[in-house]
Amino acid sequence: MDAKSRGALNRRTFLKVGGAAVAGSTLSQTGTSYQKHDESKIKEYRTLGRTGFKVSDISFGGDPATTEVVRYAYDKGINYFDTAESYLGGDAERRIGSAMQFMDRSKIFITTKLKLDMNDTEQQVLDRFQKCLERMQTEYADSLSIHAADNSQIVKHEGFHSAVAKLKAEGRVKHAGLSCHGPEEEGGESMESVLTTAIEDGRFDLLLMSYNFLNEVEAERVLAACKARNIGTTAMKTAPGVIEIETFDPDNPTETQEYLLWRFEKEGFSKEEAIERIQGSLKDQERTQKKIVPFAEKYGIVSNEDLRKVCAQWVLSNPNMHTVCITVIGFKEIDIFVPLSGTKVDQKAIEFLNDFQLAYGNQYCRHGCNQCAARCAHGLPVSRIMRYSYYFAVQGREKYAMSKYRELRGRNASQCVTCKAPCKGTCPYGVNIQVNLASAHSLLRLG
Numbered sequence: 001m002d003a004k005s006r007g008a009l010n011r012r013t014f015l016k017v018g019g020a021a022v023a024g025s026t027l028s029q030t031g032t033s034y035q036k037h038d039e040s041k042i043k044e045y046r047t048l049g050r051t052g053f054k055v056s057d058i059s060f061g062g063d064p065a066t067t068e069v070v071r072y073a074y075d076k077g078i079n080y081f082d083t084a085e086s087y088l089g090g091d092a093e094r095r096i097g098s099a100m101q102f103m104d105r106s107k108i109f110i111t112t113k114l115k116l117d118m119n120d121t122e123q124q125v126l127d128r129f130q131k132c133l134e135r136m137q138t139e140y141a142d143s144l145s146i147h148a149a150d151n152s153q154i155v156k157h158e159g160f161h162s163a164v165a166k167l168k169a170e171g172r173v174k175h176a177g178l179s180c181h182g183p184e185e186e187g188g189e190s191m192e193s194v195l196t197t198a199i200e201d202g203r204f205d206l207l208l209m210s211y212n213f214l215n216e217v218e219a220e221r222v223l224a225a226c227k228a229r230n231i232g233t234t235a236m237k238t239a240p241g242v243i244e245i246e247t248f249d250p251d252n253p254t255e256t257q258e259y260l261l262w263r264f265e266k267e268g269f270s271k272e273e274a275i276e277r278i279q280g281s282l283k284d285q286e287r288t289q290k291k292i293v294p295f296a297e298k299y300g301i302v303s304n305e306d307l308r309k310v311c312a313q314w315v316l317s318n319p320n321m322h323t324v325c326i327t328v329i330g331f332k333e334i335d336i337f338v339p340l341s342g343t344k345v346d347q348k349a350i351e352f353l354n355d356f357q358l359a360y361g362n363q364y365c366r367h368g369c370n371q372c373a374a375r376c377a378h379g380l381p382v383s384r385i386m387r388y389s390y391y392f393a394v395q396g397r398e399k400y401a402m403s404k405y406r407e408l409r410g411r412n413a414s415q416c417v418t419c420k421a422p423c424k425g426t427c428p429y430g431v432n433i434q435v436n437l438a439s440a441h442s443l444l445r446l447g
């Protein structure tokens with residue numbers, strides 16, 4: 001990515017974090033301390049399975065923009081920090097490390113993750129984990145996890161398990177974990193299949209998984225199995241959709257739209273063609289939004305923030321899920337979710353979610369599913385591409401989403417545009433795979 005595009009995306013990230021800062025007078029001039037936005041604190045702690053750790057029901061994950069964001073979460077009572085070697089190229093771990101001096105290490109649970117290749121050796125796992133510890137400025141991790149496991153072989157990874165056994169003996173790792181949101185590569189398995197293998201394997205103490213009201217059947221089978229083995233559970237991707245969509249005014253584009261226009265034109269499209277492509281990618285969302293807005297307003301749910309809160313409360317209502325791991329970028333996410341600690345979804349919200357499912361269910365590719373993969377004429381990782389689109393459109397992690405998509409190279413969704421679509425009608429939830437992938441491609445391709 002060149003300097004201009006980096007600038008555009010960084011500016012957007014800055015605006016998000018800066019917006020929160022201005023609203024709450026958060027950062028001091030030195031950027032090393034902050035004032036509290038409000039007095040909300042974590043109210044509920046749940047036992048994280050056989051780890052025995054009392055974990056805050058709202059926990060911290062994702063791409064913190066600064067060290068102060070980590071401190072702020074800690075001061076609010078969040079005591080579980082999920083990170084990974086790959087997040088922000090190691091900077092997410094570094095920011096937790098910089099905040100370590102302000103936190104009581106014995107009172108927090110830190111879990112980091114390594115994405116593994118089957119050929120990785122025990123020594124490679126040990127060496128990479130040592131660097132994680134150095135970035136996090138700590139002597140030990142409460143958990144070391146396999147990151148985004150997508151098949152049963154990786155669950156049994158010998159290099160990982162022998163490394164963890166050594167690290168446990170040395171006191172540098174306390175527990176083994178695994179995260180999964182479904183198939184990554186061709187031949188990847190569903191989330192339920194991978195997690196069931198992990199549970200039966202017996203060596204994992206905690207699991208991080210996608211869980212929301214649209215994948216509840218499969219996820220709750222996994223949760224029941226975790227309960228039977230006393231395995232700790234953490235939820236991610238709790239909010240599967242959006243209510244608000246960005247409008248597009250070519251004369252007054254948003255930061256991202258401005259960037260997309262610039263990139264289309266750089267690729268040789270005329271301005272009119274570039275505008276048409278962006279409008280095209282929004283059409284499907286506009287149709288869905290027209291169905292959702294009237295009843296959403298009836299329930300008093302008028303923004304994406306409202307939707308994310310209700311979805312998180314739905315997850316919090318299940319005691320078999322021990323903590324909801326929120327994707328944190330700035331102070332804003334902490335201010336949204338901490339007040340939900342100790343709350344549950346009410347009947348009115350359940351009715352809303354039922355209606356939302358009817359209107360939106362066929363737009364959402366379930367994280368963890370791979371039922372249509374075998375029907376793709378070109379072997380595309382359907383669920384993975386749709387997940388990257390989710391990172392972009394729902395989580396607001398545009399840069400990350402586009403960089404992940406770029407890694408697919410020849411296996412991206414450009415082929416959907418001219419394909420005869422033998423995948424048509426194969427999604428049991430009614431997702432129009434071709435249209436959704438083509439639209440994901442137009443969103444993600446310019447990274």
Ligand code: SF4
Binds near residue numbers: 364372373383427429
């Ligand atoms: S499009 Fe449908 S069948 Fe395919 S992975 Fe997504 S939810 Fe599953």
Ligand code: SF4
Binds near residue numbers: 377416417419420434
């Ligand atoms: S339309 Fe896309 S997902 Fe469907 S079969 Fe063709 S290439 Fe595969």
